[in-house]
Amino acid sequence: MIEVKDMHKTYFMGKIKVPALRGVTFGVQDGEFLAIMGPSGSGKSTLMHLMGCLDYPTEGEYWIDGREISSISDDRLAEIRNQKIGFVFQQFNLLSRTTILQNVEVPLIYRGVNLRRRRQLAKEALEKVGLGHRLTHKPNEISGGQKQRVAIARALVNNPAIILADEPTGNLDSKTGQEILEIFTDLNSQGHTIVLVTHEKEIAEYARRVIELRDGRILKDEVVV
Amino acid sequence: MILETLRIALRSMTSNKLRTFLSMLGIIIGVAAVIAIVSIGTGARGEVTSQIANLGSNTININPGIQRGEGGRISRPYTDIFTLELGENILNYSPAVKALVPVGQGSALLISGSTNIRATVVGTGPDYQAINDYYPELGRFLQHEDLQQNSNVVILGSEVADDLFGSGDPLGRKVRLSYGNRTHIFTVFGVMEEKSMGLGGNFNAQVYIPITTYMQKVANTRYVDSYTAQAGSSEEAKIAVGQIEYFLTKSLDGSDKFRLTSQDQIIEVIDQVTNTLNIMLGGIAGISLLVGGIGIMNIMLVSVTERTREIGIRKALGAKRRHIMRQFLIEALSLGGIGGVIGIFFGRLGAVGIARFGGWAPVVSVVSVLLALGFALLVGLFFGIYPAYKASRLDPVKALSYE
Structure with missing residues (x-):
């Protein structure tokens, strides 16, 4: 259902070409738990932006749910992000002035869901991550681990095809990080497709398949037993 | 959303x-x-x-032009042009003019008993009322007979009446009017209604006497100071201005000897401002x-x-x-x-x-x-x-x- 075909991404710093991805090919099946690993500069952030439909590849194809995205419009891309992709960031990226419930509602707003249904779906998503009781708090009133749970609820709320998590434990202590990773494991066992981007081997170990990137190419692509 | x-x-x-x-x-x-x-x-x-409406409707003021000062003479308005006959002729030769009154005015001292006040004496005729939309509250205004007989009849503005007689009845009372170095005895025949102060000055602080009396007995002159003419409507006022202008230019041999001010002109100036x-x-x-x-x-x-x-x-x-x-x-x-x-x-x-x-x-x-x-x-x-x-x-x- 996700197909990456010979994908290249080159950035231009003035006249200097900086290749970030130099031909990457792989597929992701429904229900997989995939980790993308590599040191900084390996191209994993670029790959995650492309998989998240935040950017267009310079060359190659990207198929998601039967749709190729390298030639579709900005607004169609926004729609795909909204409906097919759930993001979880290292920095949490919650909207600081709004409550937790409203944060989780944001993707539903852009989807055009009415207020009552929005409230209900957002509450359900928050209950799934164990935060059903803190709906009216603002992000600055809760802990880092709780923030990341809110972000996961927000990623889940539109029932996306994949959940993309970029270093989701990077800003958390190891115990809280473990709890977050367990949530991902749970979600995966419920059928959600999860792509975890990280540079830490121990974290990648939670996944059932690991792709290792080095200098914009795939170094290893193996299933963890 | x-x-x-x-x-x-x-x-x-x-x-x-x-x-x-x-x-x-x-x-x-x-x-x-x-x-x-x-x-x-x-x-x-x-x-x-x-x-402006307070001034009376569709009125045109006719004032003497300003004389150029030449040699030793100082520039000042012509004072020896506007006669009563000229006023009648304006009325007769300008069909759009419905009414016209001559006005002569000066400052005089009014004395009643031990009270005296300074007031503006306005010499004019009966049509002054209609033209200025200004009527007596007590007694009557000037009448044609008063003008014919040069009577010593005075009509008081409301403030003057108050100042001279307070709450007493002024009708029939005698007032001494001192102008220049002569004093005349006038009889009060009316008191005017109160008129709000407007562009025309304070009517309430004036007294009104027959124009003939003013010229012959008081000011001792053959000329009046100005005329106030009235037209039937604002359209006619424009026509009237043209007619008066034509007549006066012809009969006075030049257009610099008089000035016309119509309400339209005043309104225009105010609009501009x-x-x-x-x-x-x-x-x-x-x-x-x-x-x-x-x-x-x-x-x-x-x-x-x-x-x-x-x-x-x-x-x-x-x-x-x-x-x-x-x-x-x-x-x-x-x-x-x-x-x-x-x-x-x-x-x-x-x-x-x-x-x-x-x-x-x-x-x-x-x-x-x-x-x-x-x-x-x-x-x-x-x-x-x-x-x-x-x-x-x-x-x-x-x-x-x-x-």
């Missing part, structure tokens, strides 16, 4: 109240100026129009609105920069360009709208204050309020477009990594 966006906009505005207020200041001043201008314009015009004032104040309002708009644009650009990351997050979560655009436009519109409402409040306050000062009723019309609010919203919209567009075009990857 719109409601949601409005809530987001309000939240972001209230998160920095001082900054929001400062950026709205231009709009506030602009809108307040619009409201105040329209109110002052309407109020002042109404006031002036009512003062009001227009100039309106253009000036309108300019101030326009500039403040422009500055206000730039203020809004400035703060919106700052806001877009500050919230780059938020825009990135929203885009990642599926916001399309139009969603982002709408969010910032609504914010700019809210700035304009709220600034407009505050401006209307201050504008009203200003209008009421100035109206009190100017002595007319404050008029804040719905039209001017809607106009001002419309302008404020328009300015907000117009100056919000660029920042909103800029926000909507942000690259999500760059926006997300913005610190």
Whole structure:
């Protein structure tokens, strides 16, 4: 259902070409738990932006749910992000002035869901991550681990095809990080497709398949037993 | 969706109240100026129009022209041209003139018992009443017989009557009128109604005597000071001005010996003054609105920069360009709208204050309020477009990594 075909991404710093991805090919099946690993500069952030439909590849194809995205419009891309992709960031990226419930509602707003249904779906998503009781708090009133749970609820709320998590434990202590990773494991066992981007081997170990990137190419692509 | 966006906009505005207020200041001043201008314009015009109407309707004043000073002579108005006969001839040869009265006036001392006051003595005829829309409250006004007989009849203005006789009945009382070095005894035959002070001066502080008496006994002259003519309508007044001009130019051999002032001309001059004032104040309002708009644009650009990351997050979560655009436009519109409402409040306050000062009723019309609010919203919209567009075009990857 996700197909990456010979994908290249080159950035231009003035006249200097900086290749970030130099031909990457792989597929992701429904229900997989995939980790993308590599040191900084390996191209994993670029790959995650492309998989998240935040950017267009310079060359190659990207198929998601039967749709190729390298030639579709900005607004169609926004729609795909909204409906097919759930993001979880290292920095949490919650909207600081709004409550937790409203944060989780944001993707539903852009989807055009009415207020009552929005409230209900957002509450359900928050209950799934164990935060059903803190709906009216603002992000600055809760802990880092709780923030990341809110972000996961927000990623889940539109029932996306994949959940993309970029270093989701990077800003958390190891115990809280473990709890977050367990949530991902749970979600995966419920059928959600999860792509975890990280540079830490121990974290990648939670996944059932690991792709290792080095200098914009795939170094290893193996299933963890 | 719109409601949601409005809530987001309000939240972001209230998160920095001082900054929001400062950026709205231009709009506030602009809108307040619009409201105040329209109110002052309407109020002042109404006031002036009512003062003009007070002069009597469709009147034309005929005054002597100004003589050029030559050799040892000082420039001053001609005093030896306007006779009673000339006045009658103007009336006879100008069909559009319905009525005409001669006016001669001077300052005299009025004495009754031990009280004396200085007042303007106006020598005139019976038509003075209709022309000035000014009638006696007690007794009667001057009559033709008074003029024919050079009678010593005096009609008092209301203030003069008060000053001389207080609450007593002035009718039939004798008044001594001292003019120059001679004194005459006059009998009071009437007291005029009170007339509000207008452009014609204070009628209430004058006394009225037959023009013939004034010329022959009091001022000892063969000439009157001016004529007041009246036409049947404002259209006829224009025709009358032409006819009088033609007749006087012919009979006086030149147009520099008289001056005509019609109400139309007065209204025109006042309109010009009001227009100039309106253009000036309108300019101030326009500039403040422009500055206000730039203020809004400035703060919106700052806001877009500050919230780059938020825009990135929203885009990642599926916001399309139009969603982002709408969010910032609504914010700019809210700035304009709220600034407009505050401006209307201050504008009203200003209008009421100035109206009190100017002595007319404050008029804040719905039209001017809607106009001002419309302008404020328009300015907000117009100056919000660029920042909103800029926000909507942000690259999500760059926006997300913005610190």
